[in-house]
Amino acid sequence: xxxxxxxxxxxxxxxxxxxxxxxxxxxxxxxxxxxxxxxxxxxxxxxxxxxxxxxxxxxxxxxxxxxxxxxxxxxxxxxxxxxxxxxxxxxxxxxxxxxxxxxxxxxxxxxxxxxxxxxxxxxxxxxxxxxxxxxxxxxxxxxxxxxxxxxxxxxxxxxxxxxxxxxxxxxxxxxxxxxxxxxxxxxxxxxxxxxxxxxxxxxxxxx
Amino acid sequence: xxxxxxxxxxxxxxxxxxxxxxxxxxxxxxxxxxxxxxxxxxxxxxxxxxxxxxxxxxxxxxxxxxxxxxxxxxxxxxxxxxxxxxxxxxxx
Numbered sequence: 001x002x003x004x005x006x007x008x009x010x011x012x013x014x015x016x017x018x019x020x021x022x023x024x025x026x027x028x029x030x031x032x033x034x035x036x037x038x039x040x041x042x043x044x045x046x047x048x049x050x051x052x053x054x055x056x057x058x059x060x061x062x063x064x065x066x067x068x069x070x071x072x073x074x075x076x077x078x079x080x081x082x083x084x085x086x087x088x089x090x091x092x093x094x095x096x097x098x099x100x101x102x103x104x105x106x107x108x109x110x111x112x113x114x115x116x117x118x119x120x121x122x123x124x125x126x127x128x129x130x131x132x133x134x135x136x137x138x139x140x141x142x143x144x145x146x147x148x149x150x151x152x153x154x155x156x157x158x159x160x161x162x163x164x165x166x167x168x169x170x171x172x173x174x175x176x177x178x179x180x181x182x183x184x185x186x187x188x189x190x191x192x193x194x195x196x197x198x199x200x201x202x203x204x205x206x207x
Numbered sequence: 208x209x210x211x212x213x214x215x216x217x218x219x220x221x222x223x224x225x226x227x228x229x230x231x232x233x234x235x236x237x238x239x240x241x242x243x244x245x246x247x248x249x250x251x252x253x254x255x256x257x258x259x260x261x262x263x264x265x266x267x268x269x270x271x272x273x274x275x276x277x278x279x280x281x282x283x284x285x286x287x288x289x290x291x292x293x294x295x296x297x298x299x
Contacts, residue, residue: 016224020298023266024226026273029290031233033282040236048232093239113209115249116264125231127220131264137213149216164209167245201218 057124061193065186101174109200117165150201173200180206
């Protein structure tokens with residue numbers, strides 16, 4: 001009935017190509033055992049997968065767009081990130097959230113040198129490079145060189161501050177609102193607020 | 208690791224395979240419900256020592272989850288091996 005009826009499973013994102021690795025088999029076996037033992041349900045896993053794809057990545061831009069347009073909200077966000085997000089109607093999943101504001105004098109950048117702690121409740125899953133050994137090693141040692149690899153040049157007279165996350169404390173960068181966005185709605189602003197700008201490796205642009 | 212010298216950063220996000228999304232949801236569901244704690248998962252991953260860097264990210268987290276769930280006694284090695292055999296067979 002669908003004109004896509006002739007597609008085979010290679011187009012189905014619910015399958016990986018090729019035979020499963022032993023890691024996949026292990027992971028699936030553990031999941032099935034934990035469901036069989038009644039510790040978790042299949043529904044919880046499905047819901048969580050959907051949230052990571054469809055909901056969590058879009059929360060951060062909405063929160064920061066509000067901060068750009070509402071100075072009182074921005075103040076509350078900087079004072080207590082988690083509480084401010086709850087006021088926004090977001091379940092922040094019980095972690096401390098520290099919002100760090102970029103200014104003409106300071107540029108902020110976040111990392112987790114221990115593993116991959118990340119504000120998932122606001123941004124979804126971290127990108128591959130955030131979890132990479134090279135980013136975790138170098139960003140606390142030579143942040144300006146790392147930023148240049150992302151095409152971001154921070155002038156020498158601007159301080160670069162690197163924030164190291166952990167399991168109980170996550171960071172999010174509040175970038176500076178770019179010139180040329182005067183009068184924009186929160187929705188329009190949220191579109192130029194990308195994940196990378198909230199980690200601090202790039203800067204938002206008005207175009 | 209933090210502060211050590213390293214090579215160029217691959218700035219492309221390669222996304223996640225389906226099994227990685229599922230493994231991530233499993234780990235995340237278990238930590239959110241406080242069945243296991245992030246710190247014990249990280250300890251189990253760091254106990255890999257030299258092998259830590261040989262494994263890919265989700266291989267490492269899956270290994271850590273295995274160690275911690277066995278420690279907590281949610282299932283035995285034998286149960287896990289039997290379930291893995293069953294899953295493997297399903298793919299054949």
